[in-house]
Amino acid sequence: MSSPALPVSPPIADPAPPASPAEIDLSCRWPVGLLLFCASGWLLFAGVVGALATIKLHAPGLLAHWPMFTYGRIQPAAWNAFVLGFGLQAGLGIALWLMARLSGATLVGTGSIILGTLTWNAGLKVGLLSVLMAGGTGMETLELPRFAVIILFVGYALIAAWPLVVFQRRRRGDVYPSEWFFVAALFSFPWLYLAGNCLAVWYPLRGVLQAAAQAWFTHGLFVGWFGFLTIGVALYLLPKISGVALPSRNLAGFGFWLLAVFGFWGGAQRYFAGPLPAYLTAQGVVATVLTVFPMIAIGLLVWPVVQTSRKAIFSVPAGRFAVAGLGSFLAWGGLAAINCLSPVRAITQFTLAIVALDHLLLWGAFGLTAIGACYYLAPQVIGRELPFAGWISWHFRLATAAVLLHVIAFGVGGLIQGAGLENPDKPFIDVMRGWIPFAGMGTLAMTLQAVGGLLLFANVVAAVVAQARAAVVPVAQEWLAPGAPRAEVRP
């Protein structure tokens, strides 16, 4: 968004010519490769544990003797594994690589990023273990106990400082729109997570204000991390794959700022008709409806790109993933706006339909886009084609089918559940039995996601192993060759 008042090309920190893509990829190899590896592992884990949690909805007796597998523990574990395991690490990995590529500067701080990734994973593992062993905080999306969250913060600081450093050392005058979204997301997350944890868990506010802080955090995370990254990645991938430029930089800026202004205000509608003051939930409704406008702007921005080069985009798996992901995001915006209107919300409140909406954003919008981006950047970062490239199309089919199935099943099941809850003459048990079949479809969807996660994980692991072999085997052969210097036996 270059307004005439600003200089057209502002002073840049490093006037050297942009680094070559090969140089940048090489600088990203270890840190981004490690983040990708961990993220894909957590995607698989979240799929498996998510399937297990969904099974508990329709087969509550499963593993009932194990406190660890009770729904109230395994569901937050699955949720956090996706949000903090896959969502944060895939987002950071993609942001590191794209920031370096878009800024034309090589990645710096490699060791710190690797250390940060290991720290982050350690914190997440002890945190999830603690949730499974009765240590959850009881605040949705803020379940991890304090000691784990502190480890996560250390890890995040060690990683997320560097894309900002790269941004500051950029060698291109123009900042690409994706970079706005990445900078915003990288900055929003720590603020949201720290403020959310402080005010809802560590030093809780009084009474329902904890719920207000939690709702603010959750919605902020949805828009400020998952939403921003989805858009940022799609705005890079689609023009890149198709070779068609975005039609308007100003429209991108309009969408970005409107989303930043309205997006963070939508949280309180999660407690519609609850004990929060009505003006808070009303604020949430207004903000959620207004968020439709930036969504329209983003849609208008991307539509010409997709329209003019449909073939090129759909011929690359990452393009298909990005279109499906961005489509899910725009659908989420529209459905969230409809959902928060009070006649609709009176039906959907407390039902599976709310789960469906969250799923559409997390697994649909962000999940699809990020998986596509992982497939796109993995070969370039690892420096070798993925060994099972044929599986990528299958992963796309599995993941989109899973999102569609989950959202439709839980959406319809939620509406049936909500209509039943609203009818006081219908016995409560009948209402509960009514949505059981839809929960079964959710299990199928999560199983498909788990299988898809396995395809990505296997691809990444196999590529890393192949690359490591390619690096190690020649050296070993050289060392062990007949003519190689020998260590003679000494007298």
Next chain:
Amino acid sequence: MNHGPLLFLGVLCCVVASWLGLVVGPHFQFGNQDLVLIEETGASYPSARDGLALQGAEVYRANGCNYCHTQQVRGASEGADIARGWGKRRTVARDYLRDRPVMLGNHRFGPDLANLGARQYTTNDLYLKLYNARLLHPRSVMPRYPYLFEERPLRPGAPPSPDALQFPEGSAVPANVEVIPKADALALVAYLQSLKSDAVFFEVFPPPQPPAATNSVSGVDTNAPALGDGTNAAPAMGAEAPANP
């Protein structure tokens, strides 16, 4: 928008503004809410929980009960919660002053629990629900929580423990085994019985119709408020107040 600092400050303003508006502002508005004195009983509301119930709240949190059960009653115009007998009035911010953490819940895969303590469940009923909800309601979707109980063989000749669960007629529980609630189950049930958001004070007034109509529903978990619980009717409600039975 080629200036990093400008971008940074803009996003900072957006996040901070929403934080001020949604968290800090409400905190200054009603963060200093205090207990309210119910004149009829002379007690302050919400009343403090005893130690066992506070431990029970920890068990409730640790097992994530709030992922299936809400603790919030919507007003009569916004949902059928009151008609279902889940409360006599909507819940308001003051009901949660003593909760830490506040576990409002977002999903109803089970009934609302904001007034569970006001419903006609015996302690044994609640234990049975936790041990195996299907013993009471064969079609229940609630998981079993056998790990909250100890199953031990009856000693021949010795009388059964007075703490053992009393099973309803015809339940398929082996005759030579008795089921004793563990400490967690004791605490959890104490907490569940302490859940009552039914006091009436100036902020809340009951809806125009008494929820007695729901007595016709024979389904479970729609129990009307307990009988003889009419001590809270405030005189300020005047003639429009529903006569509590």
